[in-house]
Amino acid sequence: MERLVVNSSLQSYTIYMEEKSRFKIPKLLKKEYSSILIITDTNVAKLYSNDIVSSFPHDKVYVVVVDAGEQTKSLDTFYYLHTKAIEYGLDRESLIIALGGGVIGDLAGFVAATFMRGIDYVQMPTTILAHDSSVGGKVAINHEKGKNLIGSFYPPILVLYDTDTLKTLPAREVRSGFAEIIKEAMLADSDLFDRLMSVSLEGLTLEALNLFIYSGLQIKIKLVEADEKETGNRKFLNLGHTLGHALEAKLGYGVLTHGEAVAIGLLFMIYVSERELGASLPTETLIKWFKKNGYINPLTLDMVDELVEIILHDKKTVNQKIQMILLRNLAGPIIQPLEAKKLKSYLQGFIVDGISKR
Amino acid sequence: MERLVVNSSLQSYTIYMEEKSRFKIPKLLKKEYSSILIITDTNVAKLYSNDIVSSFPHDKVYVVVVDAGEQTKSLDTFYYLHTKAIEYGLDRESLIIALGGGVIGDLAGFVAATFMRGIDYVQMPTTILAHDSSVGGKVAINHEKGKNLIGSFYPPILVLYDTDTLKTLPAREVRSGFAEIIKEAMLADSDLFDRLMSVSLEGLTLEALNLFIYSGLQIKIKLVEADEKETGNRKFLNLGHTLGHALEAKLGYGVLTHGEAVAIGLLFMIYVSERELGASLPTETLIKWFKKNGYINPLTLDMVDELVEIILHDKKTVNQKIQMILLRNLAGPIIQPLEAKKLKSYLQGFIVDGISKR
Incomplete structure (x- = not known):
């Protein structure tokens, strides 16, 4: 055991x-x-x-x-x-x-x-x-x-x-769960990230799956123990969740799985990290992996205003500033306060540039 | 201050x-x-x-x-x-x-x-x-x-x-609050109890009132600090509340004030303590004091079944036994598990004996 x-x-x-x-x-x-x-x-x-x-x-x-x-x-x-x-x-x-x-x-x-x-x-x-x-x-x-x-x-x-x-998990649930493991890898373990990107969800063995879950758990536990009440670094676990949560709320809970929403959130996080911090991240690898493994993305421009409104009422917003988790590099997270205006323009850019559709 | x-x-x-x-x-x-x-x-x-x-x-x-x-x-x-x-x-x-x-x-x-x-x-x-x-x-x-x-x-x-x-408190609120101070005195301070029984609520000075509240607070703090999560002696603070809470629920919240309900609960607690533990308590003094200061008591026999039912779903009930707080003597509380049947017969006795009506 x-x-x-x-x-x-x-x-x-x-x-x-x-x-x-x-x-x-x-x-x-x-x-x-x-x-x-x-x-x-x-x-x-x-x-x-x-x-x-x-x-x-x-x-x-x-x-x-x-x-x-x-x-x-x-x-x-x-x-x-x-x-x-x-x-x-x-x-x-x-x-x-x-x-x-x-x-x-x-x-x-x-x-x-x-x-x-x-x-x-x-x-x-x-x-x-x-x-x-x-x-x-x-x-x-x-x-x-x-x-x-x-x-x-x-x-x-x-x-x-x-x-x-x-x-007995349906494919969609496997997809949903993997998004959180990918998030954990991006936060703290670039080797794990590489291993994740090298597999395909279809035909994954139970043994391999257990190992991935175990690795993800270790990362999560470390962050939780260091900051139980989320006053500091536990917030890193919200990587990809700023947009992820808002998308779930906007579309109605259950339309996207949580992980599907987080997957889109992770791509958006990368988009902002590149522009806000000049970060260099494995963007193309991740986009391809999501596509290959059947992740969907229903994000459209007409959703932007409402998404920003939802994000502003999120737990992660303090003093009207969105506390977004970004990556300086793989396994290098930081908390970046962003004005709503800026977030909105990034979100529009993200959708128009089509990065989310590739 | x-x-x-x-x-x-x-x-x-x-x-x-x-x-x-x-x-x-x-x-x-x-x-x-x-x-x-x-x-x-x-x-x-x-x-x-x-x-x-x-x-x-x-x-x-x-x-x-x-x-x-x-x-x-x-x-x-x-x-x-x-x-x-x-x-x-x-x-x-x-x-x-x-x-x-x-x-x-x-x-x-x-x-x-x-x-x-x-x-x-x-x-x-x-x-x-x-x-x-x-x-x-x-x-x-x-x-x-x-x-x-x-x-x-x-x-x-x-x-x-x-x-x-x-x-600016109405008389009924003063009455309600005093029941909790009396409870605290009965739990831990017989001098305070005597002082309480020597005053009349009408015409009480603000200074005297503050002193009573302060004394009550000291008792409360001591019990709370020793047992924050109420796994042990903090339960003593429920003195009078077994019947008190049930009466409030039965009559509909707001019909009796909380303190009026607790006052009846304290008399019932005395009734049970005398019979269950052979305790000798200042029963007559307390009954007189409540009467003189305008406490009301709407308890009737036809309420008994429903009251027992409510008490059985109370937080203070464990394994179908009612954990009732009793007094061996003034300032000597204990937790006594009581079967529902026994509680019911005590409650009937309490009403029929008319102790609650004196």
């Missing part, structure tokens, strides 16, 4: 990566819980929730299934889950298990953070993308005016990555 | 008690904020919000006024306040000021705890009751199935008690 430890100011927790580890959760828990609520979605429930329920010896294990997709990270579902938790008699000694992708992790984690002022929870990511979101304690729901605007920093007690779950 | 310090694992913060201190908030803040949002209610806004707005030299100070009363501690108002915060362009470097009683403190504090995963906030209690709720970092909103079920532990950066605000 692969094992990584994350040190957090609230508590340290372990990430386990192993095939079929979903059958051994009770063994990995450090205490007994009065009851357990598994929160999962319509896609994942039918595949794995029974395995987990039956792995517990007692019968106070409940499952709540919510709709799959980003639109489920809403205030309504949040309240619904609280209602279910109360109805099932959960108390302060209960445990929540977040079984699913990033949406479930964020949503169930925020329910755990706020149920009776906070109870323990386990992250069980079932997508590649969630390797990223399940670590670091960021939990949230969306506000209609922006993504993840309502949330907390609230670390899980355990992250359990059953690599079985990756076998 | 009276000053008390609260040590919390997240940060230490100071409580200032002084007349007219609302005019000097900028001086008491340790950093500059990009913008400030004052959250207050219809009662308090007209009295004090302008003073605070004009105490800041810059113009990025916004005020949002919500309805006064417990029903405002709802999911809807919570979301509405997030919307206003986004619309006013608040960012991670912004500050929220909770100006009002316990409802505003809990609600605005929970908005601060969750806006962009947590920003700084100041508690400005304007009632006696809020001397209690403004300290200790408990913030929450109500679920329709129970009080404070959705919330966090999230300490303020500063508590500012402008004692001016106590001059």
Whole structure:
């Protein structure tokens, strides 16, 4: 079993990566819980929730299934889950298990953070993308005016990555998850970046995939440990997310996957880094790789005004200045404050120059 | 200026008690904020919000006024306040000021705890009751199935008690606040309890009032510092709240004030302590004092089933056992697990014996 430890100011927790580890959760828990609520979605429930329920010896294990997709990270579902938790008699000694992708992790984690002022929870990511979101304690729901605007920093007690779950992932989910690994490589590991650019998503072995996820996790953990509350360098993890988040919000959550939006965001980040910092980056390699692997890009000029408006209300904006993460070079990130006006003209240039369409 | 310090694992913060201190908030803040949002209610806004707005030299100070009363501690108002915060362009470097009683403190504090995963906030209690709720970092909103079920532990950066605000309190608010001071005295200070029983609320001087609040605060701070996350002795502060919270929920928030409900809860706690622990407590003194000072008691037998049901879904219930705080003697609290059945029969006895009506 692969094992990584994350040190957090609230508590340290372990990430386990192993095939079929979903059958051994009770063994990995450090205490007994009065009851357990598994929160999962319509896609994942039918595949794995029974395995987990039956792995517990007692019968106070409940499952709540919510709709799959980003639109489920809403205030309504949040309240619904609280209602279910109360109805099932959960108390302060209960445990929540977040079984699913990033949406479930964020949503169930925020329910755990706020149920009776906070109870323990386990992250069980079932997508590649969630390797990223399940670590670091960021939990949230969306506000209609922006993504993840309502949330907390609230670390899980355990992250359990059953690599079985990756076998059944649709191609689009693999694509989505890879964008975050590419982001992590661009932030901190140019060798990893080269290795990523040398593979094709089709026909990737599970072994290779696990190795990429593991490498991405190491980068993420390092940044999270050094800056848990995102007052400094943890912000680097937002590379590609300024435009990425805005695109998701503008198009309606779920139209693009998170990773598809981040992929476009990464290209835009490169475009700005080249112009703002004179950076020299592997632009063509990345554009080609995205194209070859089926990433889509619906960005058009008429979206610009609204995208800038959304970005201005983003968590990453301080004093009306957009705190954009740029690269001086591969593995050399910096935070660059940008006026909205400048961002707008870069965005127009990015679309008109067609870099996003190549 | 009276000053008390609260040590919390997240940060230490100071409580200032002084007349007219609302005019000097900028001086008491340790950093500059990009913008400030004052959250207050219809009662308090007209009295004090302008003073605070004009105490800041810059113009990025916004005020949002919500309805006064417990029903405002709802999911809807919570979301509405997030919307206003986004619309006013608040960012991670912004500050929220909770100006009002316990409802505003809990609600605005929970908005601060969750806006962009947590920003700084100041508690400005304007009632006696809020001397209690403004300290200790408990913030929450109500679920329709129970009080404070959705919330966090999230300490303020500063508590500012402008004692001016106590001059305009209606008699019912004074009554409400005194119930919590009596609770604190019963938990930890029998001298304070005697002094409380020797005064009448009508005609109490502001000086005497301040001294009582100050004494109550000292007891509260001691318990909170020793057990910030309420895993142990902080639970003592729930003395009288098992029945108190349930009564509020049953009657509909706002029918009884919180303190009126706690007063009934304290009498019930005594009733159970006498029978469960053979405790000898100043029962008659307290009943007389409540009566003389106009506390009301609408408790009737037909409410019992529903009250027990509500208590079973309370945060204080673990493994279906109600964790009730009792007194072995004055200033001698313990946590006693009680079966629902037993609680129910005590509650019936309490009502039939008429102790609650004397």
